[in-house]
Amino acid sequence: MNEIKKPQVRFITIDSEDAGQRIDNFLLKTLKGVPKSMIYRLLRKGEIRVNKKRTKPEYKLVDEDVLRIAPIRVSEKTNEVSTSLNVVANLEGQILYEDEILIVINKPSGMAVHGGSGLSFGVIEALRALRPEARMLELVHRLDRDTSGCLVVAKKRSALRNLHEQLRNKKVQKFYHALVKGRWSPKLTRVTESLKKNDLKSGERVVVVDNINGKESETRYKVIQHYSNATLVRAFPVTGRTHQIRVHCQVKGHPIACDPKYGNEDFDGDMKGIGVKRLFLHAASIEFTHPRTEQKLKIEAPLDKTLAKALKQLTVANNG
Template identity: 55%
Template sequence: MTTSTPQTSSVQLIEVPPELAGQRIDNFLVNVLKGVPKTLIYRILRKGEVRVNKGRIKPEYKIQSGDIVRVPPVRLPERDEPVPVAQGLLQRLEAAIVYEDKALIVLNKPAGIAVHGGSGLNFGVIEAFRQLRPDAKELELVHRLDRDTSGLLMIAKKRSMLRHLHTALRGDGVDKRYMALVRGHWATGKKQVNAPLLKSNLRSGERMVEVNDEGKEALTVFRVLRRFGDFATMVEARPITGRTHQIRVHALHAGHAIAGDSKYGDEDFTREIRELGGKRLFLHAYALVVPLPDGGELKLEAPVDEMWAQTVERLSAT
Protein backbone atom coordinates (compact mmCIF):
# COMPACT_ATOMS: atom_id res chain seq x y z
CA MET A 1 0.00 0.00 0.00
CA THR A 2 1.41 3.38 -0.99
CA THR A 3 0.64 6.64 0.70
CA SER A 4 0.90 10.05 -0.87
CA THR A 5 2.32 13.05 0.94
CA PRO A 6 0.01 16.03 1.38
CA GLN A 7 0.95 18.83 -1.02
CA THR A 8 1.72 22.44 -0.15
CA SER A 9 -0.03 24.95 -2.39
CA SER A 10 1.78 27.87 -4.00
CA VAL A 11 0.86 31.54 -3.59
CA GLN A 12 -2.35 32.35 -5.47
CA LEU A 13 -3.56 35.75 -6.70
CA ILE A 14 -7.28 35.50 -7.41
CA GLU A 15 -9.47 38.18 -8.94
CA VAL A 16 -12.99 38.08 -7.45
CA PRO A 17 -15.67 37.56 -10.13
CA PRO A 18 -18.89 39.65 -9.94
CA GLU A 19 -21.05 36.68 -8.90
CA LEU A 20 -19.07 36.22 -5.66
CA ALA A 21 -19.30 39.87 -4.56
CA GLY A 22 -20.62 40.22 -1.02
CA GLN A 23 -19.32 36.84 0.21
CA ARG A 24 -17.27 36.78 3.44
CA ILE A 25 -13.55 36.25 2.86
CA ASP A 26 -13.47 33.20 5.20
CA ASN A 27 -16.22 31.45 3.20
CA PHE A 28 -14.46 32.39 -0.04
CA LEU A 29 -11.25 30.77 1.24
CA VAL A 30 -13.11 27.61 2.31
CA ASN A 31 -14.05 27.11 -1.35
CA VAL A 32 -10.63 28.07 -2.74
CA LEU A 33 -8.79 25.83 -0.26
CA LYS A 34 -11.03 22.75 -0.44
CA GLY A 35 -10.57 20.45 2.54
CA VAL A 36 -8.25 22.78 4.48
CA PRO A 37 -9.44 22.97 8.14
CA LYS A 38 -11.26 26.17 8.98
CA THR A 39 -8.96 26.62 11.98
CA LEU A 40 -6.03 26.99 9.56
CA ILE A 41 -7.99 29.43 7.39
CA TYR A 42 -8.71 31.63 10.42
CA ARG A 43 -5.06 31.39 11.47
CA ILE A 44 -3.74 32.71 8.14
CA LEU A 45 -6.39 35.45 8.23
CA ARG A 46 -5.44 36.40 11.78
CA LYS A 47 -1.73 36.52 10.93
CA GLY A 48 -2.40 38.83 7.97
CA GLU A 49 -1.10 36.28 5.44
CA VAL A 50 -4.24 36.71 3.33
CA ARG A 51 -4.23 40.09 1.60
CA VAL A 52 -6.94 41.85 -0.41
CA ASN A 53 -5.66 44.54 -2.78
CA LYS A 54 -2.33 44.24 -0.88
CA GLY A 55 -3.93 45.12 2.48
CA ARG A 56 -4.80 43.10 5.61
CA ILE A 57 -8.46 42.26 6.20
CA LYS A 58 -10.63 40.72 8.94
CA PRO A 59 -12.43 37.33 8.64
CA GLU A 60 -15.78 39.15 8.30
CA TYR A 61 -14.56 41.27 5.34
CA LYS A 62 -16.93 40.93 2.36
CA ILE A 63 -15.13 40.59 -0.95
CA GLN A 64 -16.02 42.88 -3.84
CA SER A 65 -16.00 42.32 -7.59
CA GLY A 66 -12.48 42.95 -8.92
CA ASP A 67 -10.73 42.49 -5.55
CA ILE A 68 -7.33 40.79 -5.86
CA VAL A 69 -7.02 38.18 -3.11
CA ARG A 70 -3.55 36.89 -2.20
CA VAL A 71 -3.80 33.36 -0.79
CA PRO A 72 -0.55 32.19 0.90
CA PRO A 73 0.94 28.69 0.57
CA VAL A 74 -0.93 26.19 2.77
CA ARG A 75 -0.65 22.46 3.24
CA LEU A 76 -3.42 20.80 1.24
CA PRO A 77 -5.03 17.45 2.11
CA GLU A 78 -4.50 14.45 -0.13
CA ARG A 79 -6.60 14.42 -3.29
CA ASP A 80 -10.22 13.42 -2.60
CA GLU A 81 -9.48 13.06 1.11
CA PRO A 82 -12.91 13.49 2.75
CA VAL A 83 -13.62 15.52 5.87
CA PRO A 84 -13.60 12.87 8.62
CA VAL A 85 -17.22 13.07 9.73
CA ALA A 86 -18.51 10.15 11.79
CA GLN A 87 -21.05 7.98 9.98
CA GLY A 88 -23.49 8.18 12.89
CA LEU A 89 -23.54 11.97 12.72
CA LEU A 90 -24.01 11.91 8.94
CA GLN A 91 -27.04 9.65 9.36
CA ARG A 92 -28.41 11.87 12.12
CA LEU A 93 -28.13 15.01 9.98
CA GLU A 94 -29.61 13.29 6.93
CA ALA A 95 -32.58 12.29 9.08
CA ALA A 96 -32.90 15.89 10.34
CA ILE A 97 -33.68 17.33 6.88
CA VAL A 98 -37.19 18.84 6.85
CA TYR A 99 -37.06 20.33 3.33
CA GLU A 100 -34.88 19.94 0.25
CA ASP A 101 -35.10 21.03 -3.37
CA LYS A 102 -32.50 21.64 -6.09
CA ALA A 103 -31.32 24.90 -4.50
CA LEU A 104 -31.99 24.68 -0.75
CA ILE A 105 -31.75 22.34 2.25
CA VAL A 106 -33.44 23.11 5.57
CA LEU A 107 -32.75 20.88 8.55
CA ASN A 108 -33.86 20.71 12.16
CA LYS A 109 -30.34 21.01 13.61
CA PRO A 110 -29.86 19.01 16.82
CA ALA A 111 -28.55 20.86 19.88
CA GLY A 112 -24.83 20.46 20.53
CA ILE A 113 -23.69 20.35 16.89
CA ALA A 114 -21.75 23.34 15.56
CA VAL A 115 -22.78 24.76 12.18
CA HIS A 116 -19.15 24.77 10.98
CA GLY A 117 -15.70 23.63 12.06
CA GLY A 118 -13.30 25.89 13.95
CA SER A 119 -12.44 26.65 17.58
CA GLY A 120 -10.99 23.17 18.02
CA LEU A 121 -13.71 21.42 15.97
CA ASN A 122 -12.69 19.65 12.78
CA PHE A 123 -16.17 19.74 11.31
CA GLY A 124 -19.71 20.96 11.72
CA VAL A 125 -23.00 20.82 9.83
CA ILE A 126 -21.66 22.38 6.62
CA GLU A 127 -18.64 20.07 6.42
CA ALA A 128 -20.93 17.08 7.02
CA PHE A 129 -23.31 18.14 4.25
CA ARG A 130 -20.42 18.61 1.81
CA GLN A 131 -19.74 14.92 2.46
CA LEU A 132 -23.43 13.97 2.23
CA ARG A 133 -23.96 15.95 -1.00
CA PRO A 134 -20.63 15.68 -2.89
CA ASP A 135 -22.27 16.71 -6.21
CA ALA A 136 -23.47 20.02 -4.73
CA LYS A 137 -20.29 22.06 -5.24
CA GLU A 138 -21.68 25.38 -3.95
CA LEU A 139 -23.04 24.39 -0.52
CA GLU A 140 -22.97 27.33 1.89
CA LEU A 141 -24.64 28.17 5.21
CA VAL A 142 -27.31 30.84 4.67
CA HIS A 143 -27.20 31.87 8.36
CA ARG A 144 -25.97 30.46 11.64
CA LEU A 145 -27.31 28.97 14.85
CA ASP A 146 -25.29 28.76 18.06
CA ARG A 147 -23.87 25.30 18.67
CA ASP A 148 -26.24 24.58 21.57
CA THR A 149 -29.33 26.06 19.86
CA SER A 150 -31.49 23.58 17.93
CA GLY A 151 -33.90 24.15 15.08
CA LEU A 152 -34.32 25.29 11.51
CA LEU A 153 -31.08 25.96 9.65
CA MET A 154 -30.84 26.83 5.94
CA ILE A 155 -28.09 25.63 3.60
CA ALA A 156 -28.00 26.96 0.04
CA LYS A 157 -27.04 24.48 -2.68
CA LYS A 158 -26.66 27.19 -5.31
CA ARG A 159 -24.96 30.59 -5.23
CA SER A 160 -28.09 32.24 -6.68
CA MET A 161 -30.20 30.97 -3.76
CA LEU A 162 -27.56 32.12 -1.27
CA ARG A 163 -27.63 35.65 -2.72
CA HIS A 164 -31.45 35.68 -2.80
CA LEU A 165 -31.75 34.63 0.86
CA HIS A 166 -29.02 37.01 2.03
CA THR A 167 -30.95 39.86 0.41
CA ALA A 168 -34.15 38.67 2.11
CA LEU A 169 -32.37 38.41 5.48
CA ARG A 170 -31.01 41.96 5.18
CA GLY A 171 -34.55 43.24 4.70
CA ASP A 172 -37.65 41.96 6.47
CA GLY A 173 -38.42 39.11 4.07
CA VAL A 174 -37.49 36.25 6.42
CA ASP A 175 -39.55 35.51 9.54
CA LYS A 176 -37.62 33.39 12.07
CA ARG A 177 -39.21 32.44 15.39
CA TYR A 178 -37.67 30.72 18.38
CA MET A 179 -39.00 29.09 21.53
CA ALA A 180 -37.17 29.64 24.80
CA LEU A 181 -37.74 28.42 28.34
CA VAL A 182 -36.88 31.30 30.66
CA ARG A 183 -36.72 31.82 34.39
CA GLY A 184 -39.60 33.46 36.23
CA HIS A 185 -42.89 35.06 35.27
CA TRP A 186 -42.53 36.94 31.99
CA ALA A 187 -45.04 39.80 32.10
CA THR A 188 -47.62 39.72 29.30
CA GLY A 189 -47.05 43.41 28.64
CA LYS A 190 -43.32 42.97 28.06
CA LYS A 191 -43.51 42.53 24.31
CA GLN A 192 -40.12 43.67 23.09
CA VAL A 193 -36.54 44.28 24.13
CA ASN A 194 -34.79 47.08 22.25
CA ALA A 195 -31.20 47.21 23.53
CA PRO A 196 -27.91 47.69 21.61
CA LEU A 197 -25.46 44.78 21.72
CA LEU A 198 -21.67 44.95 21.80
CA LYS A 199 -19.42 41.97 21.03
CA SER A 200 -16.12 41.46 22.81
CA ASN A 201 -13.54 38.68 22.92
CA LEU A 202 -12.21 37.52 26.28
CA ARG A 203 -8.52 36.73 26.76
CA SER A 204 -9.41 33.05 26.36
CA GLY A 205 -10.74 33.81 22.87
CA GLU A 206 -14.34 33.22 23.96
CA ARG A 207 -16.85 35.62 22.45
CA MET A 208 -19.19 37.46 24.82
CA VAL A 209 -21.99 39.91 24.06
CA GLU A 210 -23.40 42.57 26.37
CA VAL A 211 -25.99 45.34 26.30
CA ASN A 212 -23.96 48.49 25.72
CA ASP A 213 -24.85 51.90 24.28
CA GLU A 214 -21.79 51.66 22.04
CA GLY A 215 -23.08 48.44 20.46
CA LYS A 216 -25.22 47.80 17.39
CA GLU A 217 -28.96 48.33 17.40
CA ALA A 218 -30.83 45.14 18.34
CA LEU A 219 -34.56 44.41 18.66
CA THR A 220 -36.33 41.22 19.73
CA VAL A 221 -40.11 40.79 19.93
CA PHE A 222 -41.33 38.37 22.61
CA ARG A 223 -44.65 36.63 23.19
CA VAL A 224 -45.71 34.43 26.13
CA LEU A 225 -46.60 30.91 24.99
CA ARG A 226 -47.04 29.07 28.31
CA ARG A 227 -46.49 29.60 32.01
CA PHE A 228 -45.23 27.22 34.67
CA GLY A 229 -46.42 29.15 37.72
CA ASP A 230 -43.96 31.87 38.70
CA PHE A 231 -41.03 29.49 38.22
CA ALA A 232 -40.67 29.57 34.43
CA THR A 233 -42.24 30.82 31.18
CA MET A 234 -42.09 29.48 27.64
CA VAL A 235 -41.76 32.46 25.31
CA GLU A 236 -41.61 32.95 21.56
CA ALA A 237 -38.76 35.22 20.45
CA ARG A 238 -38.65 36.89 17.04
CA PRO A 239 -35.34 38.63 16.35
CA ILE A 240 -35.91 41.65 14.12
CA THR A 241 -32.16 42.20 13.87
CA GLY A 242 -29.67 39.35 13.63
CA ARG A 243 -26.96 39.99 16.22
CA THR A 244 -24.74 37.32 17.78
CA HIS A 245 -26.37 35.74 20.89
CA GLN A 246 -29.18 38.31 20.56
CA ILE A 247 -32.08 36.34 22.07
CA ARG A 248 -29.95 34.98 24.91
CA VAL A 249 -28.63 38.42 25.94
CA HIS A 250 -31.99 40.18 25.46
CA ALA A 251 -33.76 37.56 27.61
CA LEU A 252 -31.14 38.09 30.34
CA HIS A 253 -31.48 41.88 29.99
CA ALA A 254 -35.23 41.49 30.52
CA GLY A 255 -34.50 39.62 33.77
CA HIS A 256 -35.35 36.15 32.48
CA ALA A 257 -32.28 34.00 31.74
CA ILE A 258 -32.74 31.04 29.38
CA ALA A 259 -32.51 27.57 30.92
CA GLY A 260 -29.24 25.78 30.23
CA ASP A 261 -27.37 28.87 29.04
CA SER A 262 -23.79 28.42 30.25
CA LYS A 263 -22.74 31.94 29.17
CA TYR A 264 -25.67 34.18 30.04
CA GLY A 265 -27.81 31.94 32.21
CA ASP A 266 -28.72 31.54 35.85
CA GLU A 267 -26.90 28.62 37.52
CA ASP A 268 -29.65 27.83 40.04
CA PHE A 269 -32.42 27.85 37.40
CA THR A 270 -30.30 25.73 35.03
CA ARG A 271 -29.58 23.23 37.82
CA GLU A 272 -33.29 22.85 38.62
CA ILE A 273 -34.15 22.28 34.96
CA ARG A 274 -31.29 19.75 34.68
CA GLU A 275 -32.76 17.87 37.64
CA LEU A 276 -35.90 17.45 35.52
CA GLY A 277 -33.77 15.93 32.74
CA GLY A 278 -33.21 19.10 30.72
CA LYS A 279 -29.48 18.92 29.99
CA ARG A 280 -29.38 21.39 27.10
CA LEU A 281 -29.86 25.05 26.15
CA PHE A 282 -33.60 25.67 25.92
CA LEU A 283 -33.56 27.75 22.74
CA HIS A 284 -35.07 26.28 19.57
CA ALA A 285 -35.65 27.85 16.13
CA TYR A 286 -39.07 26.36 15.56
CA ALA A 287 -40.67 28.37 12.71
CA LEU A 288 -39.41 29.86 9.47
CA VAL A 289 -41.06 31.72 6.60
CA VAL A 290 -38.84 32.57 3.62
CA PRO A 291 -39.60 34.06 0.19
CA LEU A 292 -38.58 31.89 -2.76
CA PRO A 293 -37.07 33.26 -5.99
CA ASP A 294 -40.17 32.25 -7.99
CA GLY A 295 -42.38 34.50 -5.85
CA GLY A 296 -43.68 31.70 -3.64
CA GLU A 297 -43.20 31.30 0.09
CA LEU A 298 -41.75 28.46 2.12
CA LYS A 299 -43.28 27.93 5.59
CA LEU A 300 -41.70 25.39 7.92
CA GLU A 301 -41.97 24.31 11.54
CA ALA A 302 -39.63 21.98 13.43
CA PRO A 303 -40.57 19.98 16.54
CA VAL A 304 -38.45 20.09 19.71
CA ASP A 305 -36.37 17.05 20.65
CA GLU A 306 -37.43 14.35 23.10
CA MET A 307 -35.35 15.78 25.97
CA TRP A 308 -37.06 19.18 25.63
CA ALA A 309 -40.54 17.63 25.40
CA GLN A 310 -40.02 15.35 28.41
CA THR A 311 -38.57 18.15 30.52
CA VAL A 312 -41.58 20.39 29.81
CA GLU A 313 -43.88 17.50 30.63
CA ARG A 314 -42.17 17.03 34.01
CA LEU A 315 -42.20 20.77 34.60
CA SER A 316 -45.97 20.81 34.06
CA ALA A 317 -46.39 18.08 36.65
CA THR A 318 -44.46 19.89 39.38
Protein backbone atom coordinates in the same frame (compact mmCIF):
# COMPACT_ATOMS: atom_id res chain seq x y z
CA MET B 1 -1.61 6.45 4.99
CA ASN B 2 -2.58 9.18 2.57
CA GLU B 3 -3.94 8.08 -0.78
CA ILE B 4 -2.70 10.00 -3.80
CA LYS B 5 -5.34 11.04 -6.30
CA LYS B 6 -4.32 10.41 -9.87
CA PRO B 7 -3.97 13.91 -11.31
CA GLN B 8 -5.69 14.85 -14.55
CA VAL B 9 -6.56 17.95 -16.57
CA ARG B 10 -9.94 19.42 -15.71
CA PHE B 11 -12.14 21.67 -17.81
CA ILE B 12 -14.95 23.64 -16.19
CA THR B 13 -17.45 25.75 -18.10
CA ILE B 14 -18.85 28.60 -16.01
CA ASP B 15 -22.62 28.99 -15.93
CA SER B 16 -24.82 31.83 -14.68
CA GLU B 17 -24.73 30.39 -11.14
CA ASP B 18 -20.98 30.93 -10.83
CA ALA B 19 -20.60 34.05 -13.00
CA GLY B 20 -19.60 37.21 -11.15
CA GLN B 21 -17.32 35.48 -8.61
CA ARG B 22 -13.62 36.12 -8.33
CA ILE B 23 -11.76 33.17 -9.77
CA ASP B 24 -9.70 32.61 -6.59
CA ASN B 25 -12.87 32.29 -4.48
CA PHE B 26 -14.44 29.95 -7.04
CA LEU B 27 -11.34 27.73 -7.10
CA LEU B 28 -11.12 27.56 -3.29
CA LYS B 29 -14.62 26.08 -3.21
CA THR B 30 -14.23 23.89 -6.30
CA LEU B 31 -10.77 22.43 -5.67
CA LYS B 32 -11.47 20.92 -2.25
CA GLY B 33 -8.31 20.12 -0.31
CA VAL B 34 -6.07 22.41 -2.40
CA PRO B 35 -4.37 25.04 -0.21
CA LYS B 36 -4.98 28.70 -0.98
CA SER B 37 -1.24 29.28 -1.53
CA MET B 38 -1.17 26.55 -4.20
CA ILE B 39 -4.15 28.06 -6.04
CA TYR B 40 -2.36 31.43 -6.24
CA ARG B 41 0.82 29.71 -7.42
CA LEU B 42 -1.06 27.80 -10.14
CA LEU B 43 -2.71 31.01 -11.35
CA ARG B 44 0.64 32.84 -11.36
CA LYS B 45 2.32 30.07 -13.37
CA GLY B 46 -0.53 29.89 -15.88
CA GLU B 47 -1.45 26.32 -14.90
CA ILE B 48 -5.00 27.51 -14.45
CA ARG B 49 -6.23 29.41 -17.49
CA VAL B 50 -9.47 31.06 -18.59
CA ASN B 51 -10.32 30.74 -22.27
CA LYS B 52 -6.71 29.55 -22.86
CA LYS B 53 -5.28 32.76 -21.34
CA ARG B 54 -3.46 33.45 -18.09
CA THR B 55 -5.50 35.29 -15.51
CA LYS B 56 -5.15 37.01 -12.13
CA PRO B 57 -6.79 35.98 -8.83
CA GLU B 58 -9.11 39.00 -8.85
CA TYR B 59 -10.56 38.18 -12.30
CA LYS B 60 -14.35 37.95 -12.15
CA LEU B 61 -15.79 34.95 -13.96
CA VAL B 62 -18.18 35.44 -16.89
CA ASP B 63 -20.93 33.12 -18.12
CA GLU B 64 -19.48 30.48 -20.51
CA ASP B 65 -15.84 31.09 -19.51
CA VAL B 66 -13.87 27.84 -19.91
CA LEU B 67 -11.36 27.06 -17.17
CA ARG B 68 -8.48 24.69 -17.85
CA ILE B 69 -6.95 23.34 -14.66
CA ALA B 70 -3.64 21.51 -15.02
CA PRO B 71 -3.16 18.19 -13.19
CA ILE B 72 -2.84 18.86 -9.45
CA ARG B 73 -1.35 16.26 -7.14
CA VAL B 74 -3.11 16.53 -3.79
CA SER B 75 -2.93 14.02 -0.96
CA GLU B 76 -6.38 13.07 0.20
CA LYS B 77 -6.57 13.57 3.97
CA THR B 78 -7.57 10.54 5.96
CA ASN B 79 -9.46 12.72 8.47
CA GLU B 80 -12.17 13.76 5.99
CA VAL B 81 -15.70 13.75 7.36
CA SER B 82 -17.01 10.19 7.25
CA THR B 83 -20.67 9.54 6.46
CA SER B 84 -20.46 6.48 8.73
CA LEU B 85 -20.08 8.68 11.82
CA ASN B 86 -23.34 8.62 13.80
CA VAL B 87 -23.48 12.40 14.13
CA VAL B 88 -23.17 12.77 10.34
CA ALA B 89 -25.52 9.91 9.43
CA ASN B 90 -28.13 11.26 11.86
CA LEU B 91 -28.21 14.58 10.02
CA GLU B 92 -29.95 12.91 7.08
CA GLY B 93 -32.93 12.32 9.35
CA GLN B 94 -32.89 15.98 10.44
CA ILE B 95 -33.52 17.38 6.94
CA LEU B 96 -36.85 19.21 7.07
CA TYR B 97 -37.00 20.37 3.44
CA GLU B 98 -34.90 19.83 0.34
CA ASP B 99 -35.19 20.73 -3.32
CA GLU B 100 -32.73 21.47 -6.13
CA ILE B 101 -31.59 24.80 -4.65
CA LEU B 102 -32.15 24.59 -0.87
CA ILE B 103 -31.81 22.41 2.20
CA VAL B 104 -33.41 23.27 5.55
CA ILE B 105 -32.11 21.19 8.44
CA ASN B 106 -33.10 20.87 12.09
CA LYS B 107 -29.62 21.52 13.48
CA PRO B 108 -28.86 19.55 16.63
CA SER B 109 -27.75 21.44 19.74
CA GLY B 110 -24.02 21.13 20.41
CA MET B 111 -23.07 20.97 16.73
CA ALA B 112 -21.37 24.03 15.27
CA VAL B 113 -22.54 25.26 11.86
CA HIS B 114 -18.98 24.88 10.52
CA GLY B 115 -15.60 23.51 11.60
CA GLY B 116 -12.80 25.59 13.08
CA SER B 117 -11.66 26.69 16.56
CA GLY B 118 -10.61 23.14 17.38
CA LEU B 119 -13.67 21.51 15.76
CA SER B 120 -12.87 19.07 12.96
CA PHE B 121 -16.22 19.61 11.26
CA GLY B 122 -19.62 21.19 11.62
CA VAL B 123 -23.03 20.98 9.93
CA ILE B 124 -21.86 22.34 6.59
CA GLU B 125 -18.92 19.89 6.31
CA ALA B 126 -21.19 17.01 7.33
CA LEU B 127 -23.78 17.98 4.70
CA ARG B 128 -21.07 18.17 2.04
CA ALA B 129 -20.09 14.61 2.97
CA LEU B 130 -23.73 13.50 2.68
CA ARG B 131 -24.20 15.32 -0.64
CA PRO B 132 -20.88 14.82 -2.48
CA GLU B 133 -22.59 15.46 -5.82
CA ALA B 134 -23.60 19.01 -4.82
CA ARG B 135 -21.28 21.51 -6.51
CA MET B 136 -22.03 24.06 -3.82
CA LEU B 137 -23.40 24.00 -0.29
CA GLU B 138 -23.18 27.26 1.66
CA LEU B 139 -24.76 28.50 4.89
CA VAL B 140 -27.45 31.14 4.34
CA HIS B 141 -27.30 32.21 8.00
CA ARG B 142 -25.90 30.93 11.29
CA LEU B 143 -27.06 29.49 14.58
CA ASP B 144 -25.10 29.40 17.83
CA ARG B 145 -23.52 26.03 18.52
CA ASP B 146 -25.85 25.39 21.50
CA THR B 147 -29.01 26.49 19.67
CA SER B 148 -31.03 23.89 17.76
CA GLY B 149 -33.53 24.30 14.96
CA CYS B 150 -34.04 25.63 11.44
CA LEU B 151 -30.85 26.23 9.47
CA VAL B 152 -30.99 27.07 5.75
CA VAL B 153 -28.27 25.92 3.33
CA ALA B 154 -28.10 27.02 -0.32
CA LYS B 155 -27.20 24.63 -3.15
CA LYS B 156 -27.03 27.39 -5.77
CA ARG B 157 -25.26 30.74 -5.70
CA SER B 158 -28.37 32.48 -7.05
CA ALA B 159 -30.37 31.13 -4.09
CA LEU B 160 -27.67 32.29 -1.66
CA ARG B 161 -27.69 35.80 -3.14
CA ASN B 162 -31.50 35.96 -3.12
CA LEU B 163 -31.81 34.82 0.50
CA HIS B 164 -29.04 37.16 1.67
CA GLU B 165 -30.97 40.02 0.07
CA GLN B 166 -34.15 38.89 1.86
CA LEU B 167 -32.22 38.83 5.15
CA ARG B 168 -30.83 42.33 4.55
CA ASN B 169 -34.31 43.62 3.77
CA LYS B 170 -35.78 41.87 6.83
CA LYS B 171 -38.02 39.68 4.65
CA VAL B 172 -37.00 36.51 6.52
CA GLN B 173 -38.85 35.74 9.75
CA LYS B 174 -37.17 33.47 12.28
CA PHE B 175 -39.13 32.44 15.37
CA TYR B 176 -37.44 30.85 18.38
CA HIS B 177 -38.84 29.02 21.41
CA ALA B 178 -37.06 29.57 24.73
CA LEU B 179 -37.78 28.28 28.22
CA VAL B 180 -36.98 31.10 30.63
CA LYS B 181 -36.84 31.59 34.39
CA GLY B 182 -39.90 32.92 36.23
CA ARG B 183 -43.17 34.38 35.01
CA TRP B 184 -42.75 36.42 31.83
CA SER B 185 -45.34 39.19 31.70
CA PRO B 186 -47.62 39.03 28.63
CA LYS B 187 -47.22 42.84 28.50
CA LEU B 188 -43.47 42.51 27.88
CA THR B 189 -43.62 42.22 24.09
CA ARG B 190 -40.48 44.15 23.06
CA VAL B 191 -36.92 44.33 24.38
CA THR B 192 -34.75 47.02 22.78
CA GLU B 193 -31.54 47.23 24.84
CA SER B 194 -28.46 47.91 22.71
CA LEU B 195 -25.80 45.19 22.74
CA LYS B 196 -22.01 45.23 22.64
CA LYS B 197 -19.61 42.32 22.11
CA ASN B 198 -16.72 41.93 24.57
CA ASP B 199 -13.79 39.57 24.10
CA LEU B 200 -12.39 38.38 27.43
CA LYS B 201 -8.69 37.67 28.02
CA SER B 202 -9.51 33.96 27.94
CA GLY B 203 -10.69 34.39 24.34
CA GLU B 204 -14.31 33.83 25.33
CA ARG B 205 -16.85 36.20 23.77
CA VAL B 206 -19.65 37.64 25.86
CA VAL B 207 -22.31 40.17 24.94
CA VAL B 208 -23.37 42.92 27.34
CA VAL B 209 -26.08 45.56 27.38
CA ASP B 210 -24.58 48.94 26.47
CA ASN B 211 -27.14 51.57 25.53
CA ILE B 212 -24.40 54.15 24.82
CA ASN B 213 -21.82 52.28 22.70
CA GLY B 214 -23.75 49.14 21.77
CA LYS B 215 -25.61 48.34 18.54
CA GLU B 216 -29.35 48.89 18.40
CA SER B 217 -31.17 45.61 18.95
CA GLU B 218 -34.79 44.51 19.11
CA THR B 219 -36.45 41.24 20.04
CA ARG B 220 -40.22 40.73 20.15
CA TYR B 221 -41.70 38.25 22.57
CA LYS B 222 -44.96 36.38 23.06
CA VAL B 223 -45.87 34.04 25.92
CA ILE B 224 -46.66 30.50 24.75
CA GLN B 225 -47.16 28.87 28.16
CA HIS B 226 -46.63 29.79 31.80
CA TYR B 227 -45.39 27.11 34.19
CA SER B 228 -45.01 27.22 37.98
CA ASN B 229 -41.42 28.48 37.87
CA ALA B 230 -40.77 29.08 34.17
CA THR B 231 -42.27 30.42 30.94
CA LEU B 232 -42.07 29.12 27.39
CA VAL B 233 -41.80 32.19 25.15
CA ARG B 234 -41.67 32.77 21.42
CA ALA B 235 -38.90 35.18 20.42
CA PHE B 236 -38.69 37.04 17.12
CA PRO B 237 -35.33 38.82 16.62
CA VAL B 238 -35.95 41.94 14.50
CA THR B 239 -32.19 42.54 14.44
CA GLY B 240 -29.61 39.76 14.32
CA ARG B 241 -26.98 40.52 16.96
CA THR B 242 -24.76 37.86 18.52
CA HIS B 243 -26.49 36.17 21.50
CA GLN B 244 -29.32 38.72 21.17
CA ILE B 245 -32.23 36.60 22.44
CA ARG B 246 -30.14 35.18 25.28
CA VAL B 247 -28.98 38.58 26.58
CA HIS B 248 -32.39 40.23 26.11
CA CYS B 249 -33.95 37.46 28.23
CA GLN B 250 -31.25 37.83 30.88
CA VAL B 251 -31.51 41.63 31.15
CA LYS B 252 -35.24 41.36 31.85
CA GLY B 253 -34.61 38.92 34.68
CA HIS B 254 -35.65 35.82 32.73
CA PRO B 255 -32.47 33.98 31.68
CA ILE B 256 -32.89 30.99 29.37
CA ALA B 257 -32.67 27.53 30.95
CA CYS B 258 -29.17 26.03 31.00
CA ASP B 259 -27.47 28.99 29.32
CA PRO B 260 -23.76 28.52 30.16
CA LYS B 261 -22.97 32.23 29.59
CA TYR B 262 -26.03 34.14 30.76
CA GLY B 263 -27.98 31.65 32.89
CA ASN B 264 -29.08 31.42 36.53
CA GLU B 265 -27.42 28.64 38.53
CA ASP B 266 -30.41 27.79 40.75
CA PHE B 267 -32.90 27.76 37.87
CA ASP B 268 -30.49 25.69 35.77
CA GLY B 269 -30.22 23.18 38.61
CA ASP B 270 -34.01 22.78 38.67
CA MET B 271 -34.14 22.36 34.89
CA LYS B 272 -31.34 19.79 34.87
CA GLY B 273 -33.40 17.86 37.39
CA ILE B 274 -36.11 17.33 34.74
CA GLY B 275 -33.64 16.40 32.01
CA VAL B 276 -32.70 19.73 30.37
CA LYS B 277 -28.98 19.26 29.69
CA ARG B 278 -28.55 22.02 27.09
CA LEU B 279 -29.49 25.58 26.28
CA PHE B 280 -33.27 25.64 25.87
CA LEU B 281 -33.27 27.85 22.77
CA HIS B 282 -34.71 26.41 19.57
CA ALA B 283 -35.19 27.97 16.12
CA ALA B 284 -38.75 26.66 15.80
CA SER B 285 -39.64 28.05 12.38
CA ILE B 286 -38.41 30.13 9.48
CA GLU B 287 -40.41 31.94 6.79
CA PHE B 288 -39.10 33.32 3.51
CA THR B 289 -39.92 33.63 -0.18
CA HIS B 290 -38.61 30.70 -2.22
CA PRO B 291 -35.94 32.16 -4.55
CA ARG B 292 -37.17 30.23 -7.59
CA THR B 293 -40.94 29.72 -7.20
CA GLU B 294 -41.46 33.04 -5.35
CA GLN B 295 -43.94 31.24 -3.09
CA LYS B 296 -43.96 31.91 0.65
CA LEU B 297 -42.32 29.02 2.45
CA LYS B 298 -42.69 28.27 6.16
CA ILE B 299 -40.60 25.46 7.65
CA GLU B 300 -41.10 24.24 11.21
CA ALA B 301 -38.63 22.24 13.30
CA PRO B 302 -39.92 20.07 16.14
CA LEU B 303 -38.26 20.23 19.56
CA ASP B 304 -35.94 17.33 20.25
CA LYS B 305 -37.36 14.54 22.41
CA THR B 306 -35.41 15.58 25.52
CA LEU B 307 -36.80 19.13 25.57
CA ALA B 308 -40.34 18.01 24.68
CA LYS B 309 -40.25 15.47 27.52
CA ALA B 310 -38.95 18.08 29.98
CA LEU B 311 -41.85 20.46 29.21
CA LYS B 312 -44.33 17.69 30.07
CA GLN B 313 -42.79 17.42 33.53
CA LEU B 314 -43.39 21.10 34.34
CA THR B 315 -46.54 22.21 36.17
CA VAL B 316 -48.75 24.25 33.83
CA ALA B 317 -49.89 27.60 35.25
CA ASN B 318 -52.60 30.05 34.19
CA ASN B 319 -51.49 32.21 31.25
CA GLY B 320 -53.62 35.14 32.35
